[in-house]
Amino acid sequence: MIADSPIAIQLIKKVAAQDREAFSQLYDRFASLVYTLALRMLKVRHDAEDLLQEVFVQVWRQAENYNEERGTPEAWIINMAHSRAIDKLRSIRRREKNIVFTANPADAESAGSVESSAAQSEVRLTMNSALSALPESQRKVLELAYFDGLTQTEIAERLAEPLGTVKTRMRAGIQRLREIIGSRAA
Amino acid sequence: MTTRHETWLEQGDIYSIGALDGEQLKDFQVHLAGCAICERHVRETRQTLSALCQSIDVLTPPSSVKAGVLATITAAAETRRAFAPRRVSMAWHRWFFAGAVPFAAAAIFVFLIWNIMATRNEVARLKTQLAAMQLDATQNDALIQSLSDPEVRSIQLAGLAAAPQARGKLFWNPATRRGLLLTFGLPRAAPDQAYELWGIAGDEPVPAGVFLVDDRGETRFVIPELARERSFDKFAVTLESAGGVSKPSGPMVLLGTL
Numbered sequence: 122m123i124a125d126s127p128i129a130i131q132l133i134k135k136v137a138a139q140d141r142e143a144f145s146q147l148y149d150r151f152a153s154l155v156y157t158l159a160l161r162m163l164k165v166r167h168d169a170e171d172l173l174q175e176v177f178v179q180v181w182r183q184a185e186n187y188n189e190e191r192g193t194p195e196a197w198i199i200n201m202a203h204s205r206a207i208d209k210l211r212s213i214r215r216r217e218k219n220i221v222f223t224a225n226p227a228d229a230e231s232a233g234s235v236e237s238s239a240a241q242s243e244v245r246l247t248m249n250s251a252l253s254a255l256p257e258s259q260r261k262v263l264e265l266a267y268f269d270g271l272t273q274t275e276i277a278e279r280l281a282e283p284l285g286t287v288k289t290r291m292r293a294g295i296q297r298l299r300e301i302i303g304s305r306a307a
Numbered sequence: 308m309t310t311r312h313e314t315w316l317e318q319g320d321i322y323s324i325g326a327l328d329g330e331q332l333k334d335f336q337v338h339l340a341g342c343a344i345c346e347r348h349v350r351e352t353r354q355t356l357s358a359l360c361q362s363i364d365v366l367t368p369p370s371s372v373k374a375g376v377l378a379t380i381t382a383a384a385e386t387r388r389a390f391a392p393r394r395v396s397m398a399w400h401r402w403f404f405a406g407a408v409p410f411a412a413a414a415i416f417v418f419l420i421w422n423i424m425a426t427r428n429e430v431a432r433l434k435t436q437l438a439a440m441q442l443d444a445t446q447n448d449a450l451i452q453s454l455s456d457p458e459v460r461s462i463q464l465a466g467l468a469a470a471p472q473a474r475g476k477l478f479w480n481p482a483t484r485r486g487l488l489l490t491f492g493l494p495r496a497a498p499d500q501a502y503e504l505w506g507i508a509g510d511e512p513v514p515a516g517v518f519l520v521d522d523r524g525e526t527r528f529v530i531p532e533l534a535r536e537r538s539f540d541k542f543a544v545t546l547e548s549a550g551g552v553s554k555p556s557g558p559m560v561l562l563g564t565l
Contacts, residue, residue, distance in 0.1 A: 263359070
């Protein structure tokens with residue numbers, strides 16, 4: 122995790138009370154993560170910046186609804202960003218009816234500098250090794266769903282695999298991630 | 308054997324990653340609106356999936372974005388203040404003539420756009436909620452009709468050693484194979500556990516649904532229509548893993564005989 126949850130929880134409580142300084146600190150803690158996810162999913166820097174802005178305006182507006190018993194601040198904000206990015210991706214696809222995939226979407230536009238704190242590197246290494254521990258077929262469907270925002274049917278079409286196979290791989294991949302992250306937290 | 312609830316949890320995984328689509332998505336959203344087990348499952352799965360972000364190199368956004376965000380929330384706060392009732396004073400006039408009108412107009416514009424977007428999301432959420440309520444109302448009507456039948460049997464369930472303070476009441480209609488379970492005083496299940504109801508025919512338990520209880524150990528669980536091949540003579544509740552199991556393996560907490 123890039124931020125201590127207790128500190129972030131306190132910041133969200135202050136943001137709920139319209140504390141702009143706390144909001145600024147909360148932004149500094151999570152903006153890079155949200156931006157990275159947005160750019161990975163949307164592939165265009167300008168869209169990623171828009172999404173980052175929308176997410177944090179939503180954080181400001183909905184901070185009073187955050188419940189620490191229902192998840193970490195990081196997951197709350199990331200899920201908000203992921204959900205918005207999926208909506209945008211699908212809206213773009215509906216308009217264009219023409220999906221262009223990039224081998225590594227993060228390379229589509231280079232943007233900003235890469236942060237390099239030791240803690241982040243360690244977490245990234247753990248998650249990278251977790252993902253690489255998954256069979257290629259499971260990792261692929263997870264990435265297509267999570268980062269490219271494809272539905273199960275779209276993934277089945279794209280991989281030319283039966284829908285049932287895609288579902289099974291997706292569930293197995295999620296289960297494996299649960300085990301890896303669970304053992305990391307233990 | 309896959310229980311009905313395991314199927315919902317399977318769909319919950321795919322929903323959590325954003326990949327469920329078509330009729331399955333609509334059905335699951337309606338189910339999710341009324342199912343505490345699936346709501347928790349989705350929330351926990353999303354928490355797990357959020358860690359996927361950690362697998363990619365972190366990039367720093369341009370500082371102009373932060374400035375934009377801070378300007379937007381400041382405009383929203385100012386707009387809120389501008390709309391709040393206040394006493395007219397000379398200070399207000401100074402503020403007014405100092406050029407606040409264009410600022411307020413811009414703020415109102417941002418505020419209105421923002422509200423339109425928020426309203427759209429709220430309408431979508433309310434539509435889902437309404438669909439769930441309509442489904443609930445239909446199910447409740449069917450349940451009331453089913454329980455009004457003179458054939459309905461009422462069964463007291465007693466707390467066993469694992470939960471001696473618990474008790475339950477079950478209304479069972481052998482004709483429609485549906486019923487209602489009320490529980491009192493059951494301990495809350497751990498996050499990875501849930502209670503499972505069983506209809507017992509002779510020595511053979513048949514799964515009758517998975518449920519959770521509130522802080523007071525209470526629940527109002529509508530029993531789904533059960534298979535007609537079995538004639539039950541007892542009902543029991545056990546504590547199992549969250550998705551439910553096809554054969555009881557956890558401690559029995561409630562038992563009642565027809």
